[in-house]
Structure formats: structure tokens, C-alpha cells
């Protein structure tokens with residue numbers, strides 16, 4: 002059976018034009034997707050049933066038992082943490098928020114270790130952005146800053162930017178100027194019309210220099226800024242100012258390098274400045290398929306995109322204090338529920354190590370590095386493969402992930418609802 | 431079977447010509463009926479003011495833009511937060527509350543139906559997700575068409591039927607309710623950082639004018655027999671001197687529908703400015719209202735502003751950028767491919783600002799100078815002019831000259847010179863207010879026959895009982911009692927269930943979402959139009975098959991099918 006227009010749930014591009022060939026509950030061929038999509042759909046490391054750690058290893062337990070014990074762990078905790086959420090659908094995220102509210106937990110998503118700083122910057126200065134189709138149809142200047150889409154978002158350039166044929170840009174290759182800004186010469190840099198190589202930690206200075214030039218203050222700029230020549234900076238500023246439509250995409254190279262959220266703030270203010278000359282937009286390249294959805298769901302339910310602490314009864318938000326990494330690092334958290342993510346692989350060591358010291362339950366389709374730290378692992382459906390649900394693309398466009406096969410696993414939203422029911426004396430959210 | 435008997439209610443039900451009668455209301459299974467059995471639950475209204483549930487015909491409570499307003503404003507989330515309590519979830523936010531916050535506060539004020547003012551079709555799924563989390567009001571969504579490429583192409587071809595077909599396809603795909611035009615043509619121009627300055631200016635690259643878009647859409651709207659009319663946010667919002675654009679727009683509105691208006695002009699306060707600069711801005715409410723008074727085909731809403739902090743959010747991207755250049759606060763922008771734009775900035779309306787004071791006065795002037803209250807509805811373009819929790823204060827101001835005078839005494843002295851508010855003696859009565867907050871909305875939205883906005887037999891039992899005794903309160907003097915009374919109902923009844931008592935929600939919500947499935951002749955269906963499909967697949971970034979909102983997003987969807995045109 003061939004299924005058309007399948008959505009790839011892997012990265013924030015959420016490409017929705019894949020073609021899958023399925024046979025007997027298995028995916029046998031993936032077309033139109035990138036290599037990441039292929040491995041997303043083709044590799045499946047799911048456990049047959051929930052497992053619980055024993056003195057000597059693991060034992061299989063029933064779903065009911067796993068759910069009961071998870072509820073008990075959460076019920077007995079003083080400072081529970083519910084973390085992850087970015088690789089599942091909004092329906093599961095929403096139940097997660099309800100659980101957090103009910104038991105006074107901290108709930109956080111993977112933004113905490115990726116674009117959290119971008120969110121902080123947006124909360125200070127706002128976000129001039131657009132949907133990806135605006136870029137595809139209009140942009141004649143594309144800037145990739147501190148990111149390497151060829152590796153992390155392989156189809157971003159062909160679907161939305163550099164190579165995409167747009168209404169006002171019928172000959173994409175010729176009509177678009179691509180600028181890549183990075184500290185190292187990445188694959189993406191290889192296709193750039195202009196590659197701007199910045200010294201480590203120099204992003205803030207370069208952004209400030211560009212802002213000054215755009216404002217007509219080029220005379221204050223020294224001959225070199227963080228390794229970039231003044232001539233190149235002036236050239237870049239000119240390309241931007243004379244663009245018909247410019248789009249900046251940035252990644253963790255900007256968000257997580259020295260300056261962090263200040264870098265993003267500076268980049269947004271550069272975009273703002275450029276809007277006084279032409280049209281310019283800026284957007285983070287969001288990593289996990291539905292990380293933006295977790296921000297959206299958290300926001301309409303609690304008011305905040307991540308790091309929400311319900312301990313005081315109200316929703317409280319203070320990144321640096323209520324962020325998962327900080328709660329773990331301080332050793333404050335005494336039970337953790339990890340859903341659809343892998344902090345064992347992505348968190349700083351001290352934070353991840355604390356997960357092993359406390360009862361940690363993982364609800365995730367796949368065995369991952371966090372499993373090794375957990376007490377219980379409950380396998381479930383994978384959103385977009387054997388479960389349908391809502392995901393938000395990196396630009397905020399909501400898309401319904403499809404269920405393409407049935408493998409007989411329960412949906413994580415269902416598992417979470419049962420946990421909620423137990424915590425709430427049998428009543429649903 | 432559930433039954434309620436509301437006795438001793440002081441009912442104002444304008445659509446049924448009831449004005450302050452003491453009567454009983456029988457409710458069975460969500461509807462108003464002739465009588466109920468003696469097993470019915472009894473609510474003694476104690477002669478309190480009892481109105482059909484409030485209807486907001488233009489508010490921003492759900493969807494991409496609203497949620498981004500929350501996302502970027504932790505300072506506002508902190509400004510209003512409540513704990514979980516009984517059936518109530520945690521809420522955050524004051525001017526852009528979380529979905530539950532919106533729902534509970536509206537319900538406490540007696541509101542049972544809301545129209546989200548702006549939904550981009552591409553992002554409709556998001557709006558519907560938030561509707562589900564706004565459980566105590568029936569919801570409907572104005573669907574944005576101001577920069578829709580397929581619409582502009584059909585308009586250029588002067589093809590009303592095709593325009594109608596595009597609208598029908600899009601409404602169905604988005605599960606939308608009606609046509610919204612926000613700065614028509616201007617949002618497309620904003621795609622390249624431009625704006626339009628008049629209704630006869632060409633939209634770049636599309637060779638159509640806002641006037642052509644507006645007229646063709648009005649005709650398409652009536653051809654499709656949509657329940658609501660075209661809902662327009664005029665061009666040039668918020669610019670001194672823009673009243674001329676507004677009047678020119680009103681001039682091109684034909685009278686095409688005997689049952690309701692042909693054009694709903696929203697937040698007209700923002701479109702009623704004289705002068706040419708911020709220095710000499712003045713009120714043109716008299717000109718605007720004299721146009722509306724002579725044109726039954728137009729209904730407007732006030733777009734009242736109230737002093738304090740709030741957030742402006744609209745599909746009108748260029749306007750928001752201009753505002754940002756004045757305020758220098760944070761600014762978000764979000765253009766939507768092939769469809770529309772949007773922008774968000776926080777603002778503070780200050781009594782120290784002459785401009786803000788004049789804006790405040792203009793909104794009130796519009797309401798006081800419009801003869802027929804069905805033609806000027808009470809709205810703030812929530813939260814643009816003020817968060818909806820300010821509605822009771824606006825009611826107080828409209829009902830009391832004394833309250834207005836007391837307020838005016840605290841305002842910038844220019845207010846008196848550049849508006850006529852202080853000279854207006856009119857004080858609206860309870861009936862006027864009932865029209866301007868529910869009956870008028872129901873009629874304008876075309877939902878009277880869905881059982882909304884009235885308390886006749888067969889109507890949906892959406893009822894608000896306010897702790898106000900109209901026989902003993904003199905609104906002109908005791909306006910504070912009026913304001914307080916409208917802030918919190920004794921009972922809000924939604925589809926026959928008491929959902930809110932003295933401000934607290936006591937049940938889980940079970941709202942419905944109304945959407946329109948407009949029928950078109952087979953040969954006009956866009957899903958069969960190869961050119962439409964080709965352009966869609968070429969220029970959108972989602973596949974056409976993934977675009978329509980699936981039924982799972984409307985767990986209690988109420989589909990309204992229109993009659994096919996020929």
C-alpha cells in the first residue's frame with residue numbers, strides 16, 4: 002500500500018510530501034524524505050512491553066502495572082519533573098500539562114536545552130517572522146546563521162529557501178543570494194554566495210557591527226570585527242538593505258554560544274532595523290519535529306512556552322530556576338517522568354546523573370540513553386508513524402501527523418490519561 | 431432529561447420584544463421550552479436582570495496570533511493568575527489570558543458565544559485546538575481573505591461566482607464561519623514591506639484594489655447565502671485622517687440582504703480620525719455615524735479603548751509595524767503565505783496622551799450618536815482596545831452622563847476641544863445595552879435561527895442573570911452598581927446547564943463550534959479546478975490534502991449548510 006502526503010515527524014521542517022510504502026504493518030519504503038526521515042520511519046527499536054529495573058537487570062511488566070507504579074511515584078514525590086514532549090503530538094503534551102497542574106509538578110520541554118534563549122530574547126523584543134511559504138515565494142536573500150541545515154534540516158533549503166521555486170522567485174538558484182555565517186566552514190557554507198566566518202564567541206559583535214552599518218554608522222566600525230573584515234560587513238549590510246525580502250534563519254550556533262539570548266536579541270533588533278529599509282524576517286530553526294508544538298500547547302494552557310512550575314498552585318515561570326536542567330542539577334527533583342525525548346543523551350552530565358538517583362519513568366517509543374538511567378520504560382506509539390496527532394512546524398503552521406501503520410502499541414496520550422486518572426481518583430482531566 | 435425553571439426573572443429579550451417583564455423561563459435539555467415538569471431544578475432570579483447569554487462578535491481569544499501574544503509576554507501572564515479551584519484550571523494573564531482564563535472570565539460576565547475575529551486558514555487547526563480549550567463558550571471563527579491570492583485572482587477577473595467558490599472551499603477547509611477582510615490588499619503589499627493608502631490603490635502584482643476586493647466579496651458572500659456578512663477591518667487603521675477612507679468604504683456598500691447588514695465594519699473607533707497628523711488628530715464620529723445612520727446595510731462595532739495596558743494584535747501587519755515605530759516596544763510579525771499577515775505589540779493607553787483620550791472619546795461618541803443600537807455593537811476588539819473584562823465599565827459609561835463627565839475631568843484637556851463627547855447628553859438604557867451586547871450580535875452574525883441571542887421558545891438556553899435590580903438602580907447616578915453588576919453574573923446558564931455561579935465555574939465545559947459549509951454548483955468546486963490545485967501545490971508549503979482541518983478538531987462541530995446558488 003502506498004500512502005501519499007505523509008508528514009515526517011523528525012525535524013521542525015515537518016515535510017508533508019513523503020510517500021510511504023507499507024506492507025503488513027511494516028514500512029518498507031520511504032520516498033521524498035531525507036536520510037533522517039528514512040531512518041525515522043525505518044528503524045524501530047521498540048520494546049515489546051514495559052520494563053522495570055530489578056537488582057540485576059530488567060523485568061517485563063504489564064502496562065497496568067507500569068501505569069500504577071508511575072502514578073505512585075509521581076504521587077509520592079515532593080518535586081516531580083515532567084520533561085520532554087517535543088517528539089510527540091499535542092494531544093499527549095496537553096495531558097502532560099494537566100498532570101503537572103494536578104500534582105504541582107514542574108513541566109518543561111526540550112526548548113530548555115535548545116531554543117530557550119531564543120524564547121527569552123523574543124520575550125524581550127518580539128519576533129518578526131512569517132510562515133515558510135512567505136520565504137519560499139518572496140525571499141531573494143537568505144541568511145543561515147550558526148546553523149547547518151544540510152545536516153540538521155536537510156530539506157529546508159530545497160523546500161523552503163535556497164532551491165525552492167517561489168512565485169516571485171521563479172529561478173531560485175539565480176535569484177537568491179545565500180549568506181552563511183558560522184564559526185566553521187560547514188557543508189552549508191559550501192553552497193553560500195557569501196560565507197562569513199566569525200571567531201568563536203564573536204556573533205554579538207558582528208551583529209552589532211551590522212546594525213551600526215545599517216543605521217549609517219559604518220565609520221565607527223574597526224577594520225576587523227571578530228575576524229570579519231569591515232569590507233565584508235559593509236557588503237553584507239548592503240545586500241540586506243537592497244534585498245526585496247530577506248530571511249534570517251539561526252540555530253544553536255547562535256543561541257548556545259557566548260552571549261546566548263543576547264545574541265538572539267541582537268539578531269532580532271538587526272531584523273527590526275532592516276525592516277525600516279525593506280522586508281526582513283527572522284526565525285529559529287527548530288530541531289525536534291514538534292518542539293514548537295510543545296511551546297504552543299504549554300502557552301495556551303499555562304501562559305508560558307516552557308519551564309512551568311505549578312508547585313505554588315499557580316503557573317510560575319522563571320527560566321534558570323524552573324528549567325529542567327537547573328532543577329536536576331540542584332538535586333531538587335525527586336521523581337521524573339520523561340516523555341518523547343532523551344535527556345540522558347542531551348543534558349549536562351550532572352543533570353542527567355541525577356535522573357539515575359531518583360525514580361525516573363520514561364514513556365517513549367524507543368529505547369534511548371535515558372532508559373539506562375530509568376526505573377521504568379513504557380513503550381508507546383511514535384507520533385506520525387503509528388499514531389496521529391497535531392504537530393506545529395517551526396514557523397507555527399499546525400499539521401496533523403498521520404498514523405501510517407498499526408503496531409499495536411498504546412498511544413502515549415492514552416497512557417498519560419490513565420496516569421492522570423489514577424492521580425485524580427479516577428476522574429479524567 | 432435535565433430541566434431548569436428560572437422564576438422571577440426580569441427579562442430583557444430585544445429580539446422577542448420583551449423589555450423588563452418579570453417572567454419565568456422553562457429549560458429542557460438545553461433549550462427554552464413552554465413548560466417543565468415539577469421535578470425541574472428551580473432558580474429564583476429574584477427579579478434580577480436576565481438577558482440572553484452575551485455574544486462577542488469580534489474578539490481575539492484563540493489561534494496563532496493570540497498565542498504568540500501570550501508567548502512573548504510573561505509579564506502579562508504574571509499580571510493575572512489563579513490557582514486550580516474545583517472545576518477550574520489554573521489561569522494566567524490579564525490582557526491575553528490563557529484559554530481557560532478567557533473562558534472563565536467571559537463566562538463570569540455572562541458571555542456564552544464568541545466569534546474569534548481573525549483566523550488564517552493555513553493555521554486554522556491551531557484556532558480550533560484553542561477553541562476546544564475554551565470550553566464554556568460556543569465558538570466561531572472569522573476567516574481571513576484579505577490577501578488571499580485565489581480570491582484576488584478571481585476579483586481581477588471580475589468573477590463573483592469564482593470568488594464565491596474560493597470562499598466556500600476555504601471556509602470548509604478551515605472550518606470557518608465567515609469572511610474577514612483585514613486591511614484588504616494591504617496585507618499582501620506588506621509581504622514586501624509596503625502598505626496601501628486608499629481603497630482605490632492597486633495591490634502590487636495583483637492588479638486589484640481594496641474597493642474591488644470588498645465589493646466582490648460582499649456579492650460573493652450574498653451569493654453563497656452565508657449567515658454573516660462580510661466583516662471588514664477597513665484600510666488605514668489608526669491613521670489620522672482615515673475617516674475619509676472609512677466613509678468612502680461605506681459609500682460602496684450596497685444593501686443586498688433584507689435580514690441583516692451587508693457589511694460589518696469592525697472597531698470603527700480606530701477608523702474615525704480626522705486631522706492629518708498625531709498633533710491635530712480629532713474626532714470624526716459625527717461624520718461616521720451620520721453615514722451609518724442613513725445606511726441600514728452597515729453594522730459597526732465600537733472598538734472602544736480603555737485606559738491601561740493591553741496588547742494590540744491584528745492581521746494588519748503594516749499597521750502594527752507603524753505602531754511599533756511609534757512605541758519602540760517589542761514587536762512581532764507573522765505573515766501567512768498566500769493569505770494574510772499579522773502583527774502584535776503591547777501598548778499602554780494613557781490619560782496623559784491627548785491622542786489616547788481622543789480615541790477613548792470617539793468610541794463612546796460612536797455608540798451615543800448611532801440612533802439604532804443594532805448598528806453599533808459594544809466591543810473593544812479584545813484585547814486591542816482593552817481586555818474584554820472592561821466591558822462593564824463601558825456599559826457604565828454609556829448609561830451615565832455623570833460617569834462620563836467624571837472621567838472626562840481626569841483627561842487631557844484637548845479631549846473636549848477635539849471631540850464632542852462632553853456635549854452628548856444621551857444615556858443608553860438597559861434595552862440598548864441588551865441589544866449592543868447580545869441581540870445585535872446574534873442578528874449581525876446570523877445566528878438568531880441557531881437559537882442565539884434571544885430567549886424565545888426553542889432558543890438555546892444560554893442565559894445570564896446579573897445581580898442587578900433594574901427597578902431600584904438608577905444607572906445614571908449609580909453607575910458603579912451597574913459596572914459591578916455586569917462584572918459577575920449570579921448565574922450563567924449555557925445550553926441549559928448552570929456553568930458559572932457568582933463568578934465561579936462549576937462544571938466542565940461542553941461548547942460547540944459553528945462553521946459554514948457553503949454549497950456551490952458542481953462545476954465550480956475548487957477541489958476539481960486544475961489551475962487552483964496546481965497553484966496550491968506550487969506555492970503553499972503544505973500539500974493540498976493536508977490543508978483542510980480534520981473533523982477530530984471539532985469534537986462538537988455544528989455545521990451550517992447553505993443552499994446552493996445557481
Ligand code: SF4
Pocket residue numbers: 009010011012013014015016033034035036037038154155156157
Ligand atoms: S527535512 Fe526534516 S522533516 Fe523533512 S524529511 Fe528531513 S528530517 Fe523529515
Ligand SMILES: [Zn+2]
Pocket residue numbers: 488489490547548696697744811814
Ligand atoms: Zn480585531
